[in-house]
Amino acid sequence: MGALPFLSLLLLIPVGGALAVWLWPQPARVRIVAAAAMGAELLVAIALVGCFDRSDPGFQHVERGPWIPSLNIEFLVGVDGISLLFLPLTVLLFIGVIVASWNFRRALPRLYYSLLLLQLAATIGVYCALDTLLFFLFWELSLLPLYFLVSLWGVGPNRRFAAAKYTLIMLASGVPLLFGFVTLAFNHAQVSGAALPGGLAFDLPTLLATPVSGSLQLIVFLLLLAGFAAKTPVFPLHTWLPALAMEGPVGVSALLVGLKLGVYGLIRFAVPLAPDIARELHWLLAGLGTVGILYGAVTALVQTNLRRMLAYAGLSHVGLVLLGIASFSIQGIEGALMQTLNFVLVAGGLFLLTGFLYRRTGSTDTVSLGGAIHSMPRLGGLFLLFLLAAIGVPGTSGFPAEFLLIVATLNSHTGAGLAALFGAVIGAGYALGMYRRIFLGPQTNPAVAQAHDLRPAEFGLALCYATVIVTIGFWPSLVLDLIAPAAKLWAGRVG
Numbered sequence: 001m002g003a004l005p006f007l008s009l010l011l012l013i014p015v016g017g018a019l020a021v022w023l024w025p026q027p028a029r030v031r032i033v034a035a036a037a038m039g040a041e042l043l044v045a046i047a048l049v050g051c052f053d054r055s056d057p058g059f060q061h062v063e064r065g066p067w068i069p070s071l072n073i074e075f076l077v078g079v080d081g082i083s084l085l086f087l088p089l090t091v092l093l094f095i096g097v098i099v100a101s102w103n104f105r106r107a108l109p110r111l112y113y114s115l116l117l118l119q120l121a122a123t124i125g126v127y128c129a130l131d132t133l134l135f136f137l138f139w140e141l142s143l144l145p146l147y148f149l150v151s152l153w154g155v156g157p158n159r160r161f162a163a164a165k166y167t168l169i170m171l172a173s174g175v176p177l178l179f180g181f182v183t184l185a186f187n188h189a190q191v192s193g194a195a196l197p198g199g200l201a202f203d204l205p206t207l208l209a210t211p212v213s214g215s216l217q218l219i220v221f222l223l224l225l226a227g228f229a230a231k232t233p234v235f236p237l238h239t240w241l242p243a244l245a246m247e248g249p250v251g252v253s254a255l256l257v258g259l260k261l262g263v264y265g266l267i268r269f270a271v272p273l274a275p276d277i278a279r280e281l282h283w284l285l286a287g288l289g290t291v292g293i294l295y296g297a298v299t300a301l302v303q304t305n306l307r308r309m310l311a312y313a314g315l316s317h318v319g320l321v322l323l324g325i326a327s328f329s330i331q332g333i334e335g336a337l338m339q340t341l342n343f344v345l346v347a348g349g350l351f352l353l354t355g356f357l358y359r360r361t362g363s364t365d366t367v368s369l370g371g372a373i374h375s376m377p378r379l380g381g382l383f384l385l386f387l388l389a390a391i392g393v394p395g396t397s398g399f400p401a402e403f404l405l406i407v408a409t410l411n412s413h414t415g416a417g418l419a420a421l422f423g424a425v426i427g428a429g430y431a432l433g434m435y436r437r438i439f440l441g442p443q444t445n446p447a448v449a450q451a452h453d454l455r456p457a458e459f460g461l462a463l464c465y466a467t468v469i470v471t472i473g474f475w476p477s478l479v480l481d482l483i484a485p486a487a488k489l490w491a492g493r494v495g
Helices: 006-023 027-050 086-100 108-130 132-141 143-152 159-192 202-207 214-230 240-247 250-258 261-273 274-278 282-301 306-327 330-361 377-390 398-412 414-439 456-474 477-494
Strands: 062-067 073-079
Touching: 006 027, 006 062, 006 073, 006 108, 006 240, 027 086, 027 108, 062 086, 062 414, 073 108, 073 132, 086 108, 086 330, 086 456, 108 132, 108 143, 132 143, 132 159, 132 261, 132 306, 143 159, 143 250, 159 202, 159 214, 159 240, 159 377, 159 477, 202 261, 214 261, 214 274, 240 250, 240 306, 250 306, 250 330, 261 274, 261 330, 261 477, 274 282, 274 477, 282 306, 282 398, 282 414, 306 398, 306 414, 306 456, 330 398, 330 456, 330 477, 377 398, 377 414, 398 456, 456 477
Parallel strands: none
Antiparallel strands: 062 073
8 A cells, every 4th residue: 555545535535625615605716616626636646646656567555444344345446557547637637627617607606516526536436446336336426416517507408308318328337237246246256165245255356366157257248348338438329428418518528528437447347357258259349349430430520510520539439449459459458548548638628628619609510610710729729739639640649549559450350450540531531621610711600700719727728738648649658658567467367
């Protein structure tokens, strides 16, 4: 265990901030409390990265305590190279949502900012939990704040329907997850020969070391795949994403597009806990990824609304990540992790910039925009950089991630790799085409002509994201050195 309980602090700071919001005497200024809590959270996350041993592929900064002793369920948290960098980047994305909300007067500000902080705590818990039921608790707790954030502060007329649809789909997908984890716990009791309930095991290190028969692996893998696929999302379980992108607050939509918790669940639990069947069903993962790439890219190509285009683009990019996982190689898992980290900054950043554009013009439809770069050059320039990162242009963080994924896929599933290259070409078409229609050309809308550029806080935040994107693009070893030991251990376990 580390000298400080970093992970407990990361869980407690946002919860404490959510409580402090209600004690603040001025409701209109509770954003200061929320921003301070997230700033402290970012400092702790950065300190955790600084104390991480890069040569150790196992779990570090482990904290353990009894939770439900009669069932051997524990409060067990820890990080390795797979989960480490998600912590500071997730906090940075939540800070972006705070900045996007800073100059916007909202009804019930205390409730809004406390829900954001609770959502942050639940998300951090998903990345840190090493007990499967503790993970499931955080997974389910993340649904409640999002439901209220979308239904109460959404921007579309069907926001309550979109929030309910998302929540019901996620609750339904939680059922196979729970059954999968419970099945593994009972399997441990059977293998160890211990009586129930003392023989149950829910902690990930123990489950990874417990042999699982082929038929049981098939059941567990399909259950976990079904649970995580809805959140990823995987085609055809993606229908909630464009609905929330259009109806929800743009800042909150940035969280859903940027944080691919379903992908993390596949990498952390589904594949390592059923490795033999996962390898046998490589065609299923590769097929889902290929369909997602092509369907998402073609659908994004015909969109006339920026938010819907970004939603379908995210579906296409997730398909490439699935191909990397299906390769079961070191390069594939490194590319999948880098691309998932890339989503946090690039996809999340694009949605935040879209929110800034929407706030100034009242629309994200191409027919209502055009020539925006003339009145908003800083927003237009940064948006272009983020788009280039999304399509994997060299010099951005998207390039090393996509390069690793495509190389691994061509080596393991050549046909799917060629489809991924075709999807990348379509991706460049819809991204640059949408940019041309929104930011270039003549200004026909007075709202666009009169719009002001990014404010200092907004510009500083976007510049911070851009700096990280370019730095990783030129020095990908900064990320690969951290994730490589854990990636090799993962690939060795499943390959």
